Amino acid sequence: MRGDFFYCRPSLSREALICELDQAKLGISMKNTFKDNVIIITGGASGIGCALSKELGIRGAKIIICDINKAGAETVASSINDDGGDAEAVMLDVSKEDDFKQLIERVYLEKKRLDMIFNCAGIALIGEICDMEMNHWHTTLDVNLYGTLHGTMHAYKIMLKQGFGHIINFGSTAGFAQFPVEAPFCVSKSAVIALSKALWLEAAEYGVRVSVVCPFAVNTEIFQTFSILNAKREDFQALVKYPLADVTKTALQILKGVSKNKALIVIPPVFGGFVLSIHKYFPFIWNQMIKKALKQFRGIRNVNNLPKN
Numbered sequence: 001m002r003g004d005f006f007y008c009r010p011s012l013s014r015e016a017l018i019c020e021l022d023q024a025k026l027g028i029s030m031k032n033t034f035k036d037n038v039i040i041i042t043g044g045a046s047g048i049g050c051a052l053s054k055e056l057g058i059r060g061a062k063i064i065i066c067d068i069n070k071a072g073a074e075t076v077a078s079s080i081n082d083d084g085g086d087a088e089a090v091m092l093d094v095s096k097e098d099d100f101k102q103l104i105e106r107v108y109l110e111k112k113r114l115d116m117i118f119n120c121a122g123i124a125l126i127g128e129i130c131d132m133e134m135n136h137w138h139t140t141l142d143v144n145l146y147g148t149l150h151g152t153m154h155a156y157k158i159m160l161k162q163g164f165g166h167i168i169n170f171g172s173t174a175g176f177a178q179f180p181v182e183a184p185f186c187v188s189k190s191a192v193i194a195l196s197k198a199l200w201l202e203a204a205e206y207g208v209r210v211s212v213v214c215p216f217a218v219n220t221e222i223f224q225t226f227s228i229l230n231a232k233r234e235d236f237q238a239l240v241k242y243p244l245a246d247v248t249k250t251a252l253q254i255l256k257g258v259s260k261n262k263a264l265i266v267i268p269p270v271f272g273g274f275v276l277s278i279h280k281y282f283p284f285i286w287n288q289m290i291k292k293a294l295k296q297f298r299g300i301r302n303v304n305n306l307p308k309n
Contacts, residue, residue: 032060033059033259034056034059034060034061034255034259035059035060035061036060036061036062037056037061037062037115037116038061038062038064038107038111038113038114038115038116039056039061039062039063039064039115039116039117039118040064040066040103040104040107040114040116040117040118040151040155041053041056041063041064041065041066041117041118041120042066042067042092042094042117042118042119042120042121042147042151043066043067043094043120043121043122044063044065044066044067044073044076044089044120045065045067045069045070045071045072045073045075045076046067046069046072046220046221047120047218047220047221047222047247048120048170048215048218048220048247048250048251048254049065049067049118049120049121050072050076050247051247051248051250051251052118052120052251052254052255053065053076053077053080053087054076054079054080054251055248055251055252055255056255057080057083057085057086057087058083058085059255060085060086061085061086062086062087062111063077063080063085063086063087063088064087064088064090064103064107065077065087065088065089065090066089066090066091066092066094066103066121067089067091067092067121068091068092068093068094068121070089070090070091073089073090073091074089076089077089090103094119094121094143094146094147094148094150094151095142095143095146095147095150096150097146097150100147100150100151100154101150101154104117104151104154104155104158105154105158108158113162114155114158114159114162114165115164115165115166116165116166116167116168116258117151117152117155117165117166117167117168118168118170119147119148119151119152119167119168119169119170120170121143121147121148122143122144122147122170122188122222123139123140123143123144123222123225123226123227124140124182124185124222124226124227125139125140125182125184125185125226125227125228125229126181126182126226126227126228126229126231126236127181127227127228127229127230127231128180128181128229128230128297128301129183131229131230132183132184132229136184136227136229137184137187140184140185140188141184141187141188144185144188144189144192145187145188145191145192148169148170148192148195149195151167152167152169152195152199155167156199156203156208159203159206159207159208160206160208163206163207164207164208165207165208165209166208166209166210166211166258166261167196167199167203167208167209167210167211168210168211168212168213168254168258169192169195169196169210169211169212169213170192170212170213170214170215171189171190171192171193171196171212171213171214172185172186172189172214172215172216173214173215173216173266173272173275173276174186174189175189175190175191175192175193175214176190176193176214176276176279177275177276177279177280177286178190179290179293180290180293180294180297181293181294181297189214192212193212193214196210196211196212196263197212197263200263209261210263211257211258211261211262211263211264211265212263212264212265213254213257213265213267214264214265214266214267214272215245215250215266215267215268215272216242216245216266216267216268216271216272216275217240217242217243217244217245217268218244218245218246218247218250218267218268219244219245219246219247220247223237223240223244230301230302231297231300231301231302232300235300236297236300239293239296239297239300242271243268243271245267245268245271250267250268253265253267253268253269254267
């Protein structure tokens, strides 16, 4: 598996990125790469899933937008259809394997193909392990890991049958460089990266492509909706000093990476790659940064619940 990061110049405007996308040569024009592709996108009602849905709609894909928030998915689908695209909304809880399997089989039966699946759905939990119960772990793993696994397994079976397809999973830089106060999220994303790497090796011979997207920090609704234990959301948000990547640019960068069959797509390309480089090559500096971050979190944590020495 290629281990290099996918870099895209961060100074490019959205229009310039679109131009690059449409002018790239991959045997056929990039302009037609996604045209008429049947694509399932989970977590499509908001965030990266929503942005991907809209960009793929512009490029002529046939999109099935899945989300546990059906009203949100319907809003995104209506927007795409109003602009001349082809999208449908489906209520889906990715943690329910049978529901996911039935959806994928129904799409294949109706559309006669499944070109891609973007397993975008995910949730986040902030807090120290000592404040967690097992249900916190189960909830996070059910969506982030098992939700991805459900989509991957059942889409893969269809793609094996038809002899082509592309599975795009969503890990995180936190899956490579683990952070404190995000343990369930880190564990789930590490597992998604491992799953994607293993499947990349197995699937290539059968004509099925696999990519894993690893965002560092993207400006999406997850920063407003994550669960936090034993601290106030506004206090934690005040600690976030690093830049958040624009979600539309992020979607364009992901599509460029997917079109080039990149195994690993780090977002934002330069800053995310910089973070991972510090973790890999300068562990002492990384550990100092992480210790400082943990100390800052403990400064906003409810001291009444601190463990006794």
